[in-house]
Amino acid sequence: MSRFYAQAIMDFCIAFGVVLGGSLLAGLAAIFLWKVPSDEMLNIAGRIKIWAIVVAVGGTIDPMRVIESNVLEGHLSPAVRQLAYILCAFLGAHMATELVQWMCRQGE
Numbered sequence: 001m002s003r004f005y006a007q008a009i010m011d012f013c014i015a016f017g018v019v020l021g022g023s024l025l026a027g028l029a030a031i032f033l034w035k036v037p038s039d040e041m042l043n044i045a046g047r048i049k050i051w052a053i054v055v056a057v058g059g060t061i062d063p064m065r066v067i068e069s070n071v072l073e074g075h076l077s078p079a080v081r082q083l084a085y086i087l088c089a090f091l092g093a094h095m096a097t098e099l100v101q102w103m104c105r106q107g108e
Contacts, residue, residue, distance in 0.1 A: 004081060008088040011056040015092035018052035019045055023100045038104035045100040049093045056089035
């Protein structure tokens with residue numbers, strides 16, 4: 001498998017795991033705090049979605065520098081590749097958020 005696809009899958013899975021894991025742990029914490037777990041899970045899933053993307057692509061500054069420097073030099077391929085990584089991370093975070101929403105609505 002090429003390095004691009006491997007990195008794209010890794011970014012997707014990391015973002016997915018951050019949102020899902022964070023939401024599940026927030027639900028567990030809500031039980032200990034006598035709060036409604038589904039409300040806390042939905043709240044956290046929406047709030048950490050952007051941070052899951054940041055974690056997956058390795059921070060906000062480095063990918064933006066890669067995009068900027070390559071576009072200014074006229075090399076579009078590395079910039080497009082970096083945008084694809086960000087898109088894969090977004091899809092992972094979004095799918096995890098949708099999964100959390102689906103799980104929380106199943107009990108209603």
